[in-house]
Amino acid sequence: METGLTIAFWVLAVVSVASALAVVLLRDVFRAALFLVLCFFTVAGIYITLSADFLAVAQILIYVGAVAVLIIFAIMLTREAQRGSPSGRFRLPAFVLAVGFLITMVLVVTGTDWHVIKGIPNEPTTSSLAQTLFNEDGGYVLPFEIAAALLLAALIGAIVLVREK
């Protein structure tokens, strides 16, 4: 089982990093968006290796089913796909910055002594997640409601912004 997880992780990690790189490096915007879908998908796989089954499905549902679709819609509506997505004038500083970030984070991650609890957490997570979200005292009910209001506001805002006069 452990070996399986390891293999799964490495496969998923390589694919996700490769697809993320493809997103960044490809000039064809539509293909970049498709690689984004692949990246989202592998991230969902990584969630499964992390025993977060509900989150994995939510990832597919939200990112692949909604976010990616919206982005592709936007690409189609802006008709800029043929012009592609060239790199801008900040290519070099951005690269230096990204590498700096990467080095810093990797150093921090490897240099920290993490307190890891052994064993595999309980699955399925759906009901325990629900209990964490909505437990009687001090759950996340209020943030949840605010998130709902935020979504509604975003929905209406998007409609108002894009509506033809």
Add this chain to the structure above:
Amino acid sequence: MVVLQQFQDWLANYIPSWLAYLIPLFVAFVVLTVFILLMVMVFIYLERRGVGRFQIRRGPNRAGPFGILQPVADTIKVLIKEDIVPTSADRWVHLLAPIVVFVPALVIFAVIPFAPTAIVADLNIGILYIVAISSLGVIGIFMAGWGSGNKYAAVSAMRSVAQMVSYEIPLVLSIAGVLIIAGSLSMRAIVEAQNVPFFLLQPLGFLIFFLAATAEIQRSPFDLAEAESEIVAGYNIEYSGIKFALFYLAEYTHAFAVCAIVTALFLGGWNGPGLPSAIWFMIRVLLVFGVLLWLRSTLPRFRVDQLMAFAWKGLFPLAVINLFITAGEMIAFPEFPRWLLFVNIPIAAILIVLWSGFFRPAGEAVSFERYGRGVGKGLALTFRHLFRPPITVQYPEERLTPAPRFRGNMLVWDEEACIACRACARACPVSIIDIETKKAEKGLTVEKLEIDFGRCLFCGLCVEACPKEALFMSRDYELASYKRGQLVVTKEQFIAAEKRPSAYGYPEREAEMPPQTLLAPPKEKS
């Protein structure tokens, strides 16, 4: 699935555990795929035959007994067709699109509970998995639409994606009602929770789910994406050969999946006395598919704005209301007793009637006359058709007799009566009658006669112009040849041809003609 588990355990003794885990899964996947593909063939056959029956047609009946080999023939045909990739297409996207559409449709079946023991993976998030996976197909449609480099395909992709995204919302919301009652996301638990099928406890949810799912798989009356009259054939317009076959397969796999999901969520799944549970399940699946066929063969297609309005203004609010009602009932009666069906069915009826009052599909209020009784009458008519003998004939073994004054495709020339006056050639508005005469002992005879039926208008002026009874319209209606040149009929061919003159232009002969056979018998006046 118990068998799967045992297989995995047994294999683990011989090979590494992760392989032992994957190989049986793979085997199960292959078995399932084969089963699904077989079922899809059954579905295709049923669809073609079924729609035929609903329309009092015969349907395919030549390949094998009752035409059951028709899907096989179709498959072979489509596989050996040329695979065309347009030059403006994005080749890789174009190639991958059918796969991206087909694979999600296939993997949905991983969690479909055909029987208590026949589930590939009884995921505890089963229904959520289905919803998530089915949203993947959208990407494939986008790819097909965009990658084809065709305007119609792109428009169709946009349409169908908008449609699928829109209908996904009422779909998921109506599932939520079931989940509240069942208290689990696992498909198996949902089926087991159904002492009473949920379509009785959740009538409104069932209707919404059924309609939304029909729209999700883009079947009639929601088949806008392939509205032939508007955008030719949809996002798969530029596909042929095996790629098109994949789309075609995906469509029926989706239909199968939806029928299975409806069965599992609302119709009680495998529950049933006597027969094995898998049989019960398949019976229900076929019944649901039958209803889909029935709807398809009855209802006309939605207009695109009506389609979106129906999702957002019709189904979505109703689904939200249904969710609220169900949640409220759950709070009031945590056991969710059976008698609530006597509450929920009237509530559903009232809500539908009330809500339709807000809904103006064609700029006018929804009238019961049109949308209640009208649709009902239509459905009843198609249902009655199911039990009528087909009115079509087994052509070419059987043929219809045309009307007495039928203007058929080839003229009948009586060389005996002809006086070579050339009146017909002068009368012809398109001058296709080429006639040469020479002097004979008595008057003239026809030296050469050529008529180009490729250009004939079948106006009948030549027949009317004939002073003798020498030229007739024909009663034949088959005019086909492999070359245009063969449509030029010569004097010898006229003489050799079987003479089946029509009574056009000769009213006195009408009585001699055989009576016309009609597809639909004339209505008896009461």
Add this chain to the structure above:
Amino acid sequence: MTVGLEHFLVLSAVLFSIGLYGALAKRNVVVILICIEIMLNAVNIALVAFSRYGHILTGQVFAIFIMVVAAAEVAIGLAIIIAIYRSRETVDVEKTDLMKW
């Protein structure tokens, strides 16, 4: 070699850096938005990894909220992009620089 928390965190860092580079270097606004989504996903991986190795679900709860906010952000962001595209016929960030002095 077993996979541990560090692996996931490093993966998260790599994805984040890639997203960061894309967000800062690409000229198409839609692609920038895509890169921001990659960054959010990277953060989610880190959160879920912490949740997995700390046996506490708060990380997943946070990930859910990030998903919600990301969805809202994409909706609004794309709406703005389309609005800009309608008025200026471009989605190039370097050409949409009216908001200066």
Add this chain to the structure above:
Amino acid sequence: MPSSVPLAIFLLPFLSFVIISFVIRPFLNHKAQLSGYITIAAIGTSFALSLWVLAEAMRAPGHVLSMPAYDWLAIGDTVIRFGVTVDSLAAVMLIVVTGISFLVQVYSQGYMHGDPGYSRYFAFMSLFTGSMLGLVLASNLLFLFVFWEGVGLCSYLLIGFWFHRPAAARAATKAFLVTRIGDFGFLVAILLLYSKTGTFDIGQLHELALAGVLGGTTLTWAAIGIFSGAIGKSAQFPLHTWLPDAMEGPTPVSALIHAATMVAAGVYLVARMFPMFASSEQAITTVAVIGGFTAIFAATMGLVMNDIKRVVAYSTISQLGYMMLGLGVVGIGVAKGAVPLEVGLGLGVAVGIFHLFTHAFFKALLFLGAGSVNHATGTFDLREMGGLRKAMPWTFATFLIASISLVGIWPLSGFYSKEGILTQAWDHQRALFVLALLTVFLTAFYIFRVVFLTFGGEYRGKVHAHNGGAHGPSLRESPLVMVAPMVVLAIMAGVAGWLPIGKFLGAEAEGYFHPFSSAIAWISLLVGGFGIFLAYALYGAKWISAELLRQRFAPVHTLFSRKYWFDELYERVFVFKVLLDGVFALFQWFDTHVVDGLVNGIAGGTVASGSAIRRLQTGQLQAYGIAIFFGILVIALCLAVFS
């Protein structure tokens, strides 16, 4: 009685205001008459509840009902409580305010009929009445001040009701600003009291004042400060100038202002704070002197005015002076020790407020009468009237009753209340008594001048009987809705003096409110009668030519008719010279050079630095992004290095 009743009394008009403002005006403006009905219903209910309160207060021991107080505001340890006081004073004031207001609203139905601002009018009227009722009931100086300002605001709104007329707008502004000067003193006094005692509660303040804890200069200045508020509100000298101009508002508003709400507030305030005033001889002497002087001062101006409403307005100022005088002279007696404290406190309030009570009826009646006359003739100018007693018999009769009552002829109500003041003045301050007596004569003269000029003789105006039909003035009796309140008021003006109001208010001293207990009553009657006779001689029978008299005393007449040049004094000297050329010029210099210099300097510096730094704002989104993440990286590195 439930404790909610007093609250309901003053909240009902507010409710009516809210309904009219937020429901009727936005949504039902085409049914404007609704607002009139709502206002009448609200104030009528308040009136009924006030009667209940009065009945309860009469039964209660000491005529005080205890009412709960509510915590309104807590700032640190300081808790400001909102409570109502229901004692005899408040009960009588409630009756006066709601009763007069009710009748005025009924009258307004006729008077304001067809006005485009009908709903607005009644909304303001509701607010006005509600504020006044709140002022009467407040048990706490802070709330009293809030409602006090509310009354001021409403008077501004109502005087300027026809704001499209420049005169009305000016009059409203003038009323607002002049009373504001007094209110400033009031506010200072409240703050002074709070800083010394730490309470706003009136009852506690009284106890402290009577116990001598609060005394000396503080008390005197606080009392004078409060009195300055009363001077402004009650239009006492020298802040009297706003009241005659306030005639620009609709006549029912004038009636309400003069009789029940606005100006009564000042007298009520002095009465409410009477124990405090009585503890300081200087303060109460100020009250008495200003009251007495205002009484005669205003009366002289009333002699020569040609505008019927202005005459009545000066009469109001004069009568308010009377009330102040009544309060003041008893207070002097108490402060000197001539009257025992426990008797004096009640007596002072009784003398002052009883006159306010009776005055409310006949003064409201006079205004409604004037309004009725205006309704018929379209003018307020005495020179264009005459002979109206035939055309308007009801108006004439009621106006006559009010006038007689104003003069103080037995047995009408004015006699009783005025006699009380005169008696007390004779007892405690002879000089002021002489002034008061002189005022009686002047009062009789000027009001009967009005009566004779308006109703006697022949009609001198241009309007002809029955000319106008429904629109425009016509010499006819006013409609029933206008006449009926006048009749009711006339009855009250007749009999109000017989009611045991004085006793109820606290004049327990034997022999006080017995008419004809001394010669003073006879003298007062005699003087009043002489005044009436003189008016008849000049304007009724015309034995003496008024014109001749005017020419003979031309300087005096000019002095009176120009109102002692007070408006000019205030405007030319005070406003233009002192304020504009002096103080404000100084301010302006400071403003332009110091303040503006500072501001401009800062702005200039900001602009200069901004134009230098703005180059950093390239508008390039990604440049900002790089800066942000670079900053984060630097912070992270700093953390790594220094920790």
